[in-house]
């Protein structure tokens with residue numbers, strides 16, 4: 001493996017000013033629009049579209065008049081283009097989460113770039129325009145990928161709080177507890193795709209209570225497009 005620079009989330013100072021061609025990495029609503037106070041959150045769902053869970057989550061969001069952002073995997077988007085269209089039609093934002101969801105650190109630089117471009121091309125064909133937002137698999141940053149993302153005019157969005165809706169911590173109790181800790185101004189990571197160890201069924205089951213709690217607290221859900229203004 002070439003000694004290419006790898007970056008961990010948080011290694012980059014998020015609020016520093018970036019030269020126009022360098023990667024922009026965002027985590028919170030304040031990063032998105034420069035405002036410190038928000039009675040809002042951005043809910044994000046990764047790894048779909050999933051024929052079983054994306055429709056369920058879309059139904060729940062619609063019932064609660066909530067908006068979210070979906071970071072879709074290119075190969076699944078090509079398999080279920082109607083779900084990507086539905087996300088958009090219902091007012092959500094669709095972002096690029098690479099084509100195969102390879103771990104960014106395990107592939108050659110050319111593949112890392114191709115994972116980005118191929119997904120944007122697919123989404124362009126499905127929804128008629130290229131995505132504005134990118135999230136790397138596992139939140140793992142890699143220079144070759146980020147340069148491609150910047151060259152395509154996208155911004156990289158990580159998150160401030162993960163619901164850890166996968167693996168042994170992805171239980172009803174654990175996810176409900178983490179959902180109760182969500183604060184305004186945060187970008188929240190969840191999953192609508194069942195790949196690997198994800199638990200989108202549990203996320204879907206806990207989502208109505210989260211949306212009701214946010215409503216009671218007067219906290220709006222914004223898409224990334226809305227948050228960025």
Ligand SMILES: [Zn+2]
Nearest residue numbers: 046047137138
């Ligand atoms: Zn993912």
